Amino acid sequence: MTARVLIIAGSDSGGGAGIQADIKTVTMLGGHAMTAIAAITAQNTTGVQAVHPVPTDMVIAQIKSCLNDIGADAIKIGMIGSAATVEAVADTLAPLSIPIVFDPVMVSTSGSRLADAATIAAFDRLIAMASVVTPNLPELEALGGEDRLVALGGTVLVKGGHANGDEVTDRLIDANGTRAIWSAPRIDTTSTHGTGCTLASAIATSLAQGASLESAVADARLFVRLSLLNAPGLGSGHGPMGQQRVVLDVAPEMRLNQITLGATDHEASRGFYQTLGLKLIVDSAPDYARFEAPGGVTLSIHRGSAGTYFECNNLDVEVARLQQAGVIFHILPTEQPWLWREAWTRDPAGNAICLYTAGESRRFPPWRV
Structure with missing residues (x-):
């Protein structure tokens, strides 16, 4: 059956990140993408010009509408518009027993802030219930470090893209220590808008298709790298990736x-x-x-x-x-x-x-x- 992936995240008018990147990723990997839009943004490759949080009850209505009819095999959570919405999303997802991938979005690639202090403080519940949390290094620091996230019950994929050096190293850790390490040469490109969204959605899709977490992360990293290599070169800032051009490279079957x-x-x-x-x-x-x-x-x-x-x-x-x-x-x-x-x-x-x-x-x- 087609893997069903419910995405709870913000919309990106420029199509580079957020819901738009999520839908492209899930679709290219063979899944069915459903959405609960938590915020509407006006943004492009140069930055975020405006953010409009969607009311909490509307976010929850979207989630329930999808779950009550189509169902889901995995959930990906990205940008959430308010602390109240974080709490309501956690309440709604608590009874479920399917993989949840939480990308704790705080700042866009261009540097625009996408979550206030109260919203970040409310993330603990989502961290505790997630199958894997995917912070970059600045997000990890803002959340209190990997030891704190693991203590909350989370399995953490520490993304190394913000570190210096010619290699990008990602580490998967849990309460038992490091589960896996991946390292690959850094790709020289400015078309990096949506890397975190794409990675998290690719992991969620693979988990929905029955892959182990380690295999899901490995496949998702490959999908991100190919999306960077296939980037169309649009815009004058941090351009969108080329998810739509990743063809026959990553799939669950031969x-x-x-x-x-x-x-x-x-x-x-x-x-x-x-x-x-x-x-x-x-x-x-x-x-x-x-x-x-x-x-x-x-x-x-x-x-x-x-x-x-x-x-x-x-x-x-x-x-x-x-x-x-x-x-x-x-x-x-x-x-x-x-x-x-x-x-x-x-x-x-x-x-x-x-x-x-x-x-x-x-x-x-x-x-x-």
């Missing part, structure tokens, strides 16, 4: 997204596929080239083997499942120098089939043209 064809004349084949309208993204003449087609599928030409590629979120688990079903792999999961992890089998006709994991290295390898 997906066909790459084909490699044999080539004997590199230049002729490269020119042919460019003429067809494919975008050249890797060119390692005279042996290899990779193209991106509209819709996100990649196609390669290779002076050698050909194959059809299915990407898996967890390659080793998928290979083990297929081995139990009788599929024979002549190459088991192996790390490759081109940053893919691959396993190879053949269909009954002898066609080469690759199951693999590449993440952002399929469409955005370090050597991308």
